[in-house]
Amino acid sequence: MTEPTDSAALTRLTAAELAARIHAGEISAERVTQAHLNRISEVDGAVHAFLHVDTEGALDAARAVDAELAAGKQPRSALAGVPLALKDVFTTNGVPTTCGSRILDGWIPPYDATVTRKLREAGVVILGKANMDEFAMGSSTENSAFGPTRNPWDHDRIPGGSGGGSAASLAAFEAPLAVGTDTGGSIRQPAAVTGTVGVKPTYGGVSRYGLVAFSSSLDQGGPCARTVLDAALLHEVIGGHDPLDSTSIDAAVPPVVAAARQGADGDLRGVRVGVVTEFAGEGYQPGVLSSFHAAVETLRGLGAEVVEVSCPNFEHALPAYYLINPSEASSNLARFDAMRYGLRVGENGASAEEVMSATREAGFGAEVKRRIMLGTFALSSGYYDAYYGQAQKVRTLVSRDFAAAFERVDVLVSPTTPTTAFPIGERVDDPMAMYRADLCTVPVNLAGNAAISVPSGLSDEDGLPVGLQVMAPAMADERMYRVGAAFEAARDAAQGGSLVLGCPSVPGTVEPQGSGA
């Protein structure tokens, strides 16, 4: 293919392609970074994927990679020199971190999260901080205190949440890679509705040190990308044991890159795929279901053995999740007390407790207040057993459903989310409607295993992206990468290229220039 020379064409390449060119000395990391910064200036006024763009920090990091390569050194990692958008929930030394909240507006952390440190050490270029629902509470990014992110496919629709900024940055070609966090679907659901790839690794697979805590037993950082291979490459950079996170798993990162490469061969003979029977029917958009069924047929065509699997307790996962998650959040967010960092309002002789209450009232948005009060309710004496306690038992039953299913099959599949991207504003005053966007994603968070969302196609009704979710057992993340990559290769071959290259409505989008695969 002809060498892409203009800035816009560079932003269409995958992370793997960019890395190959940078490492071969065909193009500098600085130019690649500048191309993405240009793209951000061009479209982010409309998309609003970023809360902060670290222009100087990014260019410095890129120049450092170029200097090392010019000195004849080996690239620091498979992704050295490749730009990335980092969800604003990870601390970045010297760079603002807000979690999408007024209460942290202007906070500049004095330390790096482990994920941030690993990215820097790998020579990955952090372009800036991606927009998100406040403290990662939401499924639409409308709960960001700094304004919503727009879906690049349709600016009047949500990009998913909480990691809408991370996903939109990929679909708008502002970054080839992003990092998100997935507490109940916040990586996978945005990936599904933006036509990108999102991975929730096994709980404990990616360090939580420096990830501002929301729901500690569920929060998990993970990779976002436009291809399965790119996600795998990023997974291997950010994953692995961290002594600073006591829930980090002390084992090698599953061989996800090798699995993604193997999957691209398109042979799934011998792989057993289970279709979760509970995730269909009422509440599911017909176009989502037809895209899902076509995806299952594609997997069958690649040689996979497809069976139906019932996981009866999955229907109770959503209510259990919306008890456990607010309970943990109400405890974790007690740290925002107006004393050591963040906002403080209402002094003038008021007591510390009054200042605390006034500050939290002024600094937190409506969804954060709702969750804190819901968690306070679920944990209060008299209600504890019937709500939090019972939800913990349901959590056990969800894990048992997974264990039984994985006796029979290697991976489970479902739609990632019941509908395509909904219009901005449609669900903001109806919390339960918003919560139902997480219906298919929360069981994995409760059980702690792994899942990926891969674009399956466009919905018949509205032409918007649909995601295929592939779930794998804990510490067998490689299985979903293999299946996801095989599906991606087959879909791209049938459709003449990657789905996201057809993303229409961003100013400056060029026509697809052949497949990147």
Add this chain to the structure above:
Amino acid sequence: MPSISRAEVAHLARLARLAVTEEELDTFAGQLDVIVSSVATVNEVAAEDIPPTSHAVPLTNVFRDDVVREGLTNEQALACAPAAEDGRFQVPRILGEEQ
């Protein structure tokens, strides 16, 4: 199942240190009532003999070696504090007038 009254929301807000407005009490009372009655369906699951799960990864007593390492400097720790004085966090009064 209980319904969440306006008074109950006011109590929860006090416990959670949220100085919510009268208007918010009206909104949140309605919304929390809808949410609580939806999530109360967990009680339809027969689970008396089921052990609770608090965490997906069954780890206990994870220790690191007790090694001295650098932490934040005083300056770093105070750099983003709402108020600092004499190298310490400055806080509002913590006792009432009468105490």
